[in-house]
Amino acid sequence: xxxxxxxxxxxxxxxxxxxxxxxxxxxxxxxxxxxxxxxxxxxxxxxxxxxxxxxxxxxxxxxxxxxxxxxxxxxxxxxxxxxxxxxxxxxxxxxxxxxxxxxxxxxxxxxxxxxxxxxxxxxxxxxxxxxxxxxxxxxxxxxxxxxxxxxxxxxxxxxxxxxxxxxxxxxxxxxxxxxxxxxxxxxxxxxxxxxxxxxxxxxxxxxxxxxxxxxxxxxxxxxxxxxxxxxxxxxxxxxxxxxxxxxxxxxxxxxxxxxxxxxxxxxxxxxxxxxxxxxxxxxxxxxxxxxxxxxxxxxxxxxxxxxxxxxxxxxxxxxxxxxxxxxxxxxxxxxxxxxxxxxxxxxxxxxxxxxxxxxxxxxxxxxxxxxxxxxxxxxxxxxxxxxxxxxxxxxxxxxxxxxxxxxxxxxxxxxxxxxxxxxxxxxxxxxxxxxxxxxxxxxxxxxxxxxxxxxxxxxxxxxxxxxxxxxxxxxxxxxxxxxxxxxxxxxxxxxxxxxxxxxxxxxxxxxxxxxxxxxxxxxxxxxxxxxxxxxx
Numbered sequence: 014x015x016x017x018x019x020x021x022x023x024x025x026x027x028x029x030x031x032x033x034x035x036x037x038x039x040x041x042x043x044x045x046x047x048x049x050x051x052x053x054x055x056x057x058x059x060x061x062x063x064x065x066x067x068x069x070x071x072x073x074x075x076x077x078x079x080x081x082x083x084x085x086x087x088x089x090x091x092x093x094x095x096x097x098x099x100x101x102x103x104x105x106x107x108x109x110x111x112x113x114x115x116x117x118x119x120x121x122x123x124x125x126x127x128x129x130x131x132x133x134x135x136x137x138x139x140x141x142x143x144x145x146x147x148x149x150x151x152x153x154x155x156x157x158x159x160x161x162x163x164x165x166x167x168x169x170x171x172x173x174x175x176x177x178x179x180x181x182x183x184x185x186x187x188x189x190x191x192x193x194x195x196x197x198x199x200x201x202x203x204x205x206x207x208x209x210x211x212x213x214x215x216x217x218x219x220x221x222x223x224x225x226x227x228x229x230x231x232x233x234x235x236x237x238x239x240x241x242x243x244x245x246x247x248x249x250x251x252x253x254x255x256x257x258x259x260x261x262x263x264x265x266x267x268x269x270x271x272x273x274x275x276x277x278x279x280x281x282x283x284x285x286x287x288x289x290x291x292x293x294x295x296x297x298x299x300x301x302x303x304x305x306x307x308x309x310x311x312x313x314x315x316x317x318x319x320x321x322x323x324x325x326x327x328x329x330x331x332x333x334x335x336x337x338x339x340x341x342x343x344x345x346x347x348x349x350x351x352x353x354x355x356x357x358x359x360x361x362x363x364x365x366x367x368x369x370x371x372x373x374x375x376x377x378x379x380x381x382x383x384x385x386x387x388x389x390x391x392x393x394x395x396x397x398x399x400x401x402x403x404x405x406x407x408x409x410x411x412x413x414x415x416x417x418x419x420x421x422x423x424x425x426x427x428x429x430x431x432x433x434x435x436x437x438x439x440x441x442x443x444x445x446x447x448x449x450x451x452x453x454x455x456x457x458x459x460x461x462x463x464x465x466x467x468x469x470x471x472x473x474x475x476x477x478x479x480x481x482x483x484x485x486x487x488x489x490x491x492x493x494x495x496x497x498x499x500x501x502x503x504x505x506x507x508x509x510x511x512x513x514x515x516x517x518x519x520x521x522x523x524x525x526x527x528x529x530x531x532x533x534x535x536x537x538x539x540x541x542x543x544x545x546x547x548x549x
Contacts, residue, residue, distance in 0.1 A: 050143045051213050052109045052169055054085040057162040058093055058131070058206060059114060061103040067394040068429070070377035070386070071505050076102070082161035082207030083131065084215060086147070089139045091117070091131040092240070093206030094220055095124045096186040098131070099373040106133060108142070109169050121247040124373050125254050127186040127220050128235060128243045129206075147244070148214030150194070150236050151176050153323065159198045159219060159232070161207025174198025174232070179320075181327040182233065185221035187371055188392075191255070192330055193220075193233050200232030209234045238334055245336065256337045256358035259292020260285050262304060265314045274303055275349030281305070281314045282346070283328065291420075293359045299347065306344040307331050332358065367416045367425050368392060380463050380508040383474075383491035384432040384498045385440070385484075389459040390425040390447065407445045424458035428476070428484070432502050436494040440484055450477040463508065464516045 058081045063073040081097030083106070091106060098104060098119055105114040115138050122129040133139070151157065159172045174197040182193035194217050196209065209217035217234030246253050262283035265271055274284065282305040288298050305311070308331050310318040317325040335341070337360040345352040369391040380387045388394060390410060398405040413425055428446040431437050449456060451465040452475050466474065469488055476484040495507055 047213060051145070051160070051210065053142050054145050055109060055160040055162075055169060055207060056083040056085060056091050056093075057081075057107040057109075057169075058083050058091075058097055058117070059105040059107065060098055060101045062100045063102050064100040065375075065377050065393070067377050067388070067391075067397050070379035070388055070509065080162060080164075080203050081205045082203065082219070084160075084206075084208040084218075085139065085142045085144045086215070086244075087144045089132065089136065090120065091133070092208075092215070092218060093129050093131060094186070094218060094235075095122050095127045095129045095373070096221060097206045098122070098129050099124065099186075101374075104131065106131065106138070108138070121243075121250060121252070122374070123243045123246065123252060123254060124187045124371075125184075125189045126191060126235060126239050126243050127184050127189075128218060128240065130244075130247055145208060145210070145213065145215050147237055147240055148211060148216045150179065150238065151211050151216050152321075153177065153179070155211060157196055157198065157216065158210045159196070159200060159204065159207060160210060161200075161204035161219060163201035163203040165201070165203075170204070172198045172200070177231075179236065179324055179326070181329065187373075189255075190327075190329065191239055191333055192236050192326060194236045196232050196234065198232055204232075215240070238330075242334060242336075253337050253360050255333050255361070256335050256339070257292060257361045258332055258341050258356050258358055259289045259294035260298050261287040262316060264316050265303065271314070274301065274346070276303060276346060280346065282312045283316045287417075289363075289365070291363060293341075293356045297354050297356060298343070298345070301347075302352075303346045304328075304343055305346060305351075308342055364418055364423060366414070367418050367422065368395070368410070368414045369424065371396070376509060378459055378509045378512060380459075380466070380512065381432070381495075381498065381504060382466050382507070383486040383494065384434040384437045385443075385486075386429045386432065387448075387459075387462065388427050388429050390427050394427070394429075409447055410445070413447070421455065422457060426456055426459055426462045432498055434494055434498055434501070436487065436490045436498075443484065446482075446484075447478055448476050449479045451475070453477070460512070460516050463512055467513075 060079045060081065061076060062079060063076045066072045066074045081093060083091040083093035086092045101119070104117040104119070106117045107114050116134045117131045118134070120130045120132045153176055155176050157174060157176055159174065161170055163170050176194055176196055178195040179192065181190055183190055184193070200219055204219045205221060207219045208215045209219060217236055218240060219232060219234050221233070263286050265282055265284050270284070271280070282303045285298055285300055285302040285304065288294050288300060307328055310328060310331055312318055312328045316328055318328045318330065320326055320330065335358045337358055339358045341356040341358055343354040343356065345354050367390070369389065371392045377393065378389055390413060395406045395410050396402050403411070418424070426448045428443060428448060430444050431440050433441045448462070451462060452469070454465060456462045456465070472488060474486045474488050474491070498504070499507060
């Protein structure tokens with residue numbers, strides 16, 4: 014077969030190699046074109062949100078228009094923060110230097126990790142966009158670039174800074190305790206959800222300042238390990254989140270404590286303080302066991318492990334990177350005897366705290382009976398007292414945040430306020446009252462409370478708390494007044510949608526599991542104002 018000779022084929026091989034190398038360098042050494050491609054992958058997100066009003070649970074708060082940032086990733090998806098799209102009623106996205114806005118929707122959300130994945134209805138939106146890949150966590154002092162659309166302007170903003178710290182932080186959005194990066198780049202409202210880039214790879218997603226932070230010139234981002242966990246979780250479109258292994262710990266920095274638990278001089282670890290009876294560690298771990306290592310990572314007395322030569326963080330990091338069904342191996346000492354214990358990480362499907370944590374994209378549960386508005390106690394309600402809720406919310410509500418749920422009491426019920434009527438004379442000024450019993454029977458959760466009320470066939474309902482106070486209501490009069498109270502106060506219904514459907518489907522053997530991005534549920538002990546336990 015005759016060969017085709019070209020001019021290139023007649024050149025000496027070393028000259029041909031130089032020509033090919035120079036062509037390759039010319040294609041990649043144009044920083045302007047690379048920057049332009051990166052800019053095109055950074056998206057502005059327009060959100061119209063209306064959160065529920067937990068003071069008046071059948072209504073929404075006023076609509077507000079907000080914006081955030083996001084980045085195009087593989088699969089024609091946009092990665093952003095969960096708090097950018099939380100309680101959204103309408104979503105639009107906009108490309109760099111493009112005045113057109115496109116309708117978008119949420120494909121997956123992890124409020125726990127403050128991450129969300131969006132899709133766009135018009136698939137041509139992605140035609141000229143190059144997705145960004147997820148990189149590795151950079152070393153300290155690495156220069157990073159932050160892309161986004163902060164308030165104060167319409168165009169894309171790019172700032173630079175250095176990675177100053179990586180450790181577990183309290184995430185402001187849902188209160189989760191997860192690994193986070195800290196940078197000194199300028200970050201402002203609107204930057205949320207934008208990518209933190211090194212070598213045009215995403216090494217973080219900008220998020221809100223950590224809860225309670227007061228330092229200036231600091232920004233925080235969700236690191237690659239958390240991003241990858243969420244992307245893996247999203248593969249089946251079913252939220253599993255960070256799993257639980259069912260125990261709480263405290264540090265062992267006290268030499269006296271270490272001696273008391275018969276540890277050798279070179280032993281270090283975390284002391285088990287609670288084992289949940291319905292968790293993966295039940296009947297395997299015991300209170301006062303000492304966890305020396307988890308999945309091969311030696312635990313220091315301050316409950317940290319090595320991530321790199323110059324990086325340590327909470328040993329909860331190991332659990333954070335697992336998925337339900339993954340194996341967990343523990344090296345344990347019990348009464349001075351070394352043990353190896355195997356656990357299986359399980360999906361968090363139980364509320365560990367009496368006060369449920371912040372809920373998003375959900376309608377509040379409520380019931381109005383005899384003109385009294387009853388609701389479950391949760392952090393959405395507590396935070397309606399504003400930014401200073403720590404000092405402004407009722408002290409009883411704050412007290413209950415430090416209490417664990419049990420099979421006998423999974424949730425608290427609050428008489429939030431009284432819609433004045435003849436049926437509730439004498440109680441018009443009762444507000445924010447936590448109820449413990451109905452006619453002497455202890456309340457398990459909100460659904461149980463509603464069931465006790467509407468299955469009652471006697472004359473008087475007596476509601477009581479643990480201090481001995483009682484509210485007595487005429488049951489027949491309460492039922493007869495229901496329609497009049499609804500009309501007088503503009504109630505759409507006397508109870509939230511689905512309340513009695515859940516009651517009809519529940520049985521004592523299969524209590525309803527209420528899931529949320531709860532600090533206690535997320536293994537972080539968030540319901541307690543103190544450094545969180547390492548693992549739950």
